[in-house]
Amino acid sequence: MSPTRRSTRRSLARRGVPRAAALALLLATVTACANDVPEADWSRGLLPPSITTQGDTVTNLWNGAWIAALATGAVVIFLIVWACIFHTRRRAKAELPPQVRYNLPIEIFYTLVPLVMVSVFFFFTARDTRELDAVSGKPDVQVKVEAFQWSWRFTTVIGGKTLKPVTGVPVNDYHQGPQLVLPVNKRVEFDLSSPDVIHSFWVPAFLFKRDVIPGLQENDKGRKFEIVTLNKPGVYAGRCAELCGVDHSRMLFNVKLVPQAEYDQYIATQTGSAQ
Missing domain, CATH: 2.60.40.420 (Cupredoxins -  blue copper proteins)
Known part of the structure; x- marks a missing residue:
């Protein structure tokens, strides 16, 4: 590449930095990054305090979803780590791990468990959504x-x-x-x-x-x-x-x-x- 082209690209790159910074500032301003949102509360799952009854419903659903997600993640990570350590030891002995292809009980297990989990998530989400959307028709x-x-x-x-x-x-x-x-x-x-x-x-x-x-x-x-x-x-x-x-x-x-x-x-x- 010629020196002229290199200097041109460097010049464009230098000019592009302030333009990118200005664009980022503009986007942040237009999308209204709020500084008036109440501070998150660790005891409420990082949600701000609520002044409504519906807020308690949202908080319970939020915390329940996080507990289920963290529990699922912990089980998955444990199984991955266990499989890596266990099969590394077996590999050191030049032995193949047992093959479980077409293992019907295992296939039924890892099909039913996610289905049950999703069904539980859906049930609580649908229940709370119905409660949040409810309109009595007799407001004060x-x-x-x-x-x-x-x-x-x-x-x-x-x-x-x-x-x-x-x-x-x-x-x-x-x-x-x-x-x-x-x-x-x-x-x-x-x-x-x-x-x-x-x-x-x-x-x-x-x-x-x-x-x-x-x-x-x-x-x-x-x-x-x-x-x-x-x-x-x-x-x-x-x-x-x-x-x-x-x-x-x-x-x-x-x-x-x-x-x-x-x-x-x-x-x-x-x-x-x-x-």
């Missing part, structure tokens, strides 16, 4: 969530009263985003809709998120979900978890949980000005 509070490029609109209905909608704009801090105020220890139904593209409603402290898909009708599966109990007052971060456009990373909001007395005062200030 109903919240219509409209996701749009690039913010949120929350319309709350409680006791037949529709509160003034809360509409946000793209922001850089979830504290500045639209705030959804909810009472603690109540059953809350969320009805998700979008007029443009797919978004994803995500409050990390719920340990639950749901895609907001345009075109779903009111009774379509996947449009509604229900949180049984919100049990810890405070302000919690929320965001869109689906890459939805240029300001996806600024599609932030927050959920404020308050005691019932404070929520009654909030209702009194909002009811008369409903749109």
Whole structure:
């Protein structure tokens, strides 16, 4: 290769490093690497603390799956190590290991065991998914969530009263985003809709998120979900978890949980000005 070509390639390579770094930074920004997610808890299987009953269900399923996976991995590793050591000793004596081709009991064993394992995993996953998707139809509070490029609109209905909608704009801090105020220890139904593209409603402290898909009708599966109990007052971060456009990373909001007395005062200030 000529010196001219080498110098050209080196020059391109040098130029490519900052370009690659800039591209990585851009991707990290666009996909909204969150710094507002609660810290993981080792006692909960590296999941953050949950403020919902559904969060406990998710945690149990998560931990059970990890226990089963680690147990299976330990057995497989033990068998591999045992086979290597055992057959290495046999090979030193120039003896072939016993051949088990067409061994019907062994073939039945390694067919049935994985089938039973997958069936157990499927059973618990299906059971918990059904519980997470259950909607009673008798919530204490109903919240219509409209996701749009690039913010949120929350319309709350409680006791037949529709509160003034809360509409946000793209922001850089979830504290500045639209705030959804909810009472603690109540059953809350969320009805998700979008007029443009797919978004994803995500409050990390719920340990639950749901895609907001345009075109779903009111009774379509996947449009509604229900949180049984919100049990810890405070302000919690929320965001869109689906890459939805240029300001996806600024599609932030927050959920404020308050005691019932404070929520009654909030209702009194909002009811008369409903749109």
